[in-house]
Amino acid sequence: MMGHIGECQQCGRRVQGRHPLQTSDALGAAAAQLGPVAVATAAHLHKECGLPLGKIARFYQEHFGLTVTPGGLVQALHRAARRAAPTYDGLRELERQRPTVAPDETGWRVGGELHWLWVAATSSETVYAIHPGRGFDEAAALLGADFCGRPRAGRLGALSPV
Numbered sequence: 001m002m003g004h005i006g007e008c009q010q011c012g013r014r015v016q017g018r019h020p021l022q023t024s025d026a027l028g029a030a031a032a033q034l035g036p037v038a039v040a041t042a043a044h045l046h047k048e049c050g051l052p053l054g055k056i057a058r059f060y061q062e063h064f065g066l067t068v069t070p071g072g073l074v075q076a077l078h079r080a081a082r083r084a085a086p087t088y089d090g091l092r093e094l095e096r097q098r099p100t101v102a103p104d105e106t107g108w109r110v111g112g113e114l115h116w117l118w119v120a121a122t123s124s125e126t127v128y129a130i131h132p133g134r135g136f137d138e139a140a141a142l143l144g145a146d147f148c149g150r151p152r153a154g155r156l157g158a159l160s161p162v
Contacts, residue, residue: 034068039076046077091125096144098122103143105134118142 004017034042038060045051045059053070060066068076095101101120108117108130116134120127120142131138140147 034066034072034076038064038066039080042073043077043080046073088127092120092127092142095120095122095125095127096147098125101143101147103139105138 006015007013008015042053042056042060045056046053051059053073056073057068057070060068101122103118103120105116105118108115110130110132113132115130115132116138118129118131118134118138118141127142129138129142131141
């Protein structure tokens, strides 16, 4: 989507229209924009379904006529992650204040190497992180070093109070 470019009649400055959902003011070949649904779908296909970015790019081209490179998808996913970071941080802080949290970790492969998916759940929030280890430092990165939540009845994997 190419934004309209004009000149301010008072000061002569270049002005460019911008839609609130645009992620860039780039022009020319760099002006291509993936919308939020396309980015969210790419995230789901890549992270949840395990599809390589090259196959996602080919799928977008064949089914929707969207031309995007695997590198362009990486940039879009990184941009989405940066935008989601404050929400994730807020949820993690909220969980750290809850009286009970059910944490757990399970094996998770990253590039064929064993890592750990750490999950912390309450009745209203769930946050997770993937770390290469399964010790105190990794648990503290998710829940805080001073976490003292109590396990819920019937739940396994709760951290001991510190």
